[in-house]
Amino acid sequence: MGTTVGIMGAGMVAALAVSVLIIMWGARFLAHRAEHLLGSSARTSLMELFYTLQAWSGREIVLTLRRAESGKPAEHPMGSPVASPPLLDQVAFDPATFLPSHSPHTRDIRLGTEIGPRSPRPLRLSLPVLIAPMGYGIGLSADTKVALAQVSSVAGSAASSGEGPYLPEERAYAQRWILQWSKGPWNHSRAVIQLADMVEIHLGQGAEAEIAVHKNRRLPRRLNRMAGQQSIVIHSGIPRSFTRLLPYLRRVNPQIPIGVKIPASQHVEADLAVLAALSVDFITLDGSEAGSAGSPAVISDHFGIPTAVAVKRARDWMNRHQVRHISLIASGGAKGAADIAKLLALGADAVDVGSALLFALSHGQLAKFVPSFPQGPSALVFADSKAHPHPQLDIGQAVLHASRWFEATAQELRVILQALGLDTARDLSRSALIARTSQAASLLELPTAEHPPATGRLTQQVASLAQEYQRLLPSLELQFSLLQSRHHA
Amino acid sequence: MHKVVILGARFGGSATAYWLHNLFRRRHLDITVVDQWTMMTYRPALVTAAAAHPRLADNWHIAMQRRCEQAGQRFVRDSIFRIDPQKQQVHLASHPPLPYDTLFVATGSDPGWQTIPGLGADSGGVCEDYLARQTGDHVQRPFRSIAFAIGPLAQAPQDRPRVSGSLDLPAFEVSFLLDAWLRKQGRRSGVTMTVVTPAPVPGEAFGPKSSAFLLRELSRRHIDLITNARYARVESGAIHFADRKPLYAEKMMWVPPYHGSKLLRVSGLDDGYGWFPADQYGVHREWPNIYGVGDVSSTALPKLGHIAMMQARTAVHHFYALQRHGTPTPFRPYVLHVVWLGRGKGMLTMSNWLYGGGRELMHVGVSSALAKAAFDYGYKVFSGWMPVMP
Incomplete structure (x- = not known):
């Protein structure tokens, strides 16, 4: 009996020891895995959620998914967030009351706009929203591109090639198709240019400035075949033949608007002066909030100025120089109708939307990822090689949800315009905006709640005059010194 | 070679x-x-998707590249x-x-969407998978009125025979199928349905018997019909004509003009x-x-x-x-088509009336619908290369 108890006791001690060892080994294994996860590429692991939640509040994601689900304006309880909001969230709308009182607030509100009004065949949109350029293969999968092209047609928007190669299905499905002319090894044939409804020359973008992009991992086989090599380099920046490129594109397709995309910089006015002299039909300003499928963080997180500021300064410059024929496209950071309306009010003619649409596209399909732990949900929409199997996008479902997002956004834009007492999206102007913070007031030259509009306007005018004088002063001094030297000579 | x-x-x-x-x-x-496209969309089946079954739009894709390559043909996408x-x-x-x-x-x-001012793919359609899916999704939600509009066919003046509409049959099919679906849902009484065609009669390519049946069927189901339509412009919720009052419709489904x-x-x-x-x-x-x-x-x-x-x-x-060095046989056209009527019925028409002949065979019933279903599924199963081809 005593021997049996002894054996059982020894067995229990041994089992306990083995359990402790297993727990220790398990903890070590988990720690090792966690360490590995932290160091692995965020493009292909759950770590991407970390970056997503840095850029997107849970509120915006839930609202976007809600719009995609219902196709109706999204609602939520508990008020609006105020802690460290993005610049566009630091701006509010000024509701119409007795002013403006010229028309009732329940009429048919028009959202249509056109890009490149001077060109023989401007790009006409049913609402001032463009699907942001996201290239096939280097960014999105073919299925995602096809879905976005279908969405663009049913929503009255336009799809863009992005920097990736030509995808025939995308052109076939999109009623309006924008060719992004990049320095990638494709899309430069006359046929492709003539098939386009608009050409955007890509000189750089907010997330990448004007650096070259190298792609050699996880590329679809078709992409490698088209490039004729395993590694793809897409150069950015101003090509040597840039001044000849614009006339060439116009010769090949004289009907359509041709414009340029640049990253929003501190010297945006100087860039505009150069581009206006070249008679482009539109300019896309890609702000520092803009994302991409994979860009160096030192560029995407530390370069450029916010989209809202760039748009405001660009519109000011265009007004000062009476540049009315060039359309301005805002790109980067627009998450929904409120952001779009604010950018339009600051001076944009249309707004690029990218990430919000990818969220809407993938709505209802993320459950596919539950068993495959290490894969992030973006694997559903991003391009990948066949060596890395991932769930396939259900195009039909994706198109339905993204189309509903567009419908909801159009309705929300109408609601905003209705509350502002405006008839069309073109009537949106800076006078509809109020700064919620002193930062927004100073960056966007908007009145704050503390300053009544009249005082605000006068202060703005004086500040603007002083700024202009400061800009003028160096050239006056230069001219004065030149005159003096000539006089002495 | x-x-x-x-x-x-x-x-x-x-x-x-x-x-x-x-x-x-x-x-x-x-x-x-x-x-x-490497995948062909079987368009005749899209009418079912447009009639409140949007997911069906993605069931009718046929791998045409694979079909051709299996037969030793080269396929260029x-x-x-x-x-x-x-x-x-x-x-x-x-x-x-x-x-x-x-x-x-x-x-x-x-598709000549741009030939009518204000008309676009975003107006609603049925002739492509994404359009049929979108229409099917829209009509699932509550609405009070819908127009099924057929665009004109821009023929050359010398072409014979003359046809006014681009293709009127999908519009009739979707209207019948949607009518049946709405009745099943108990929603039909609150919805006004109108078919608009540039042709003088419904089913203009079929012949008098089929046209008369379609007229009776539209009337029986309280679906309005506007014939000889001359479109002036389209805007959200309204179709404007050159010679009559506008038609207001909350939803639209267009067969676009062909030009x-x-x-x-x-x-x-x-x-x-x-x-x-x-x-x-x-x-x-x-x-x-x-x-x-x-x-x-x-x-x-x-x-x-x-x-x-x-x-x-x-x-x-x-x-x-x-x-x-043989003797070829010229094209001898005749129309063979089955119009879905809903509730498992179809209207089969075989006719050479449009081409000056005097024959028009029409049959309405379950067997017509079964024949159409058999053809559709046969086409899909054999990827378009059926054992017996017309």
């Missing part, structure tokens, strides 16, 4: 590829099929940009020019109105090594898949007869 290029891989192109495969030995022809008949080359968007000895053009007609082919215009191969000028064998009037098959051809009336398949048969048999 004789180089044959087929442009388009839908009804006409697929049937052309089938007949070339069927009549010739592999070593005699070097066949290349070009299309921008690209946009067709231009045909150079003098150099005998087809220019593609992202491939080198494709040389040919004989060319079959089966690219279909481009020929941009490819033919760019290539200088059209009849001045965007259509392929074909003789009774489908041969181009100026270029004897170019055939026109299906919707793109001025002789394909009405623009039905069945007509395209018959034209493909005629064209390839003509080509075969030339190679073998």
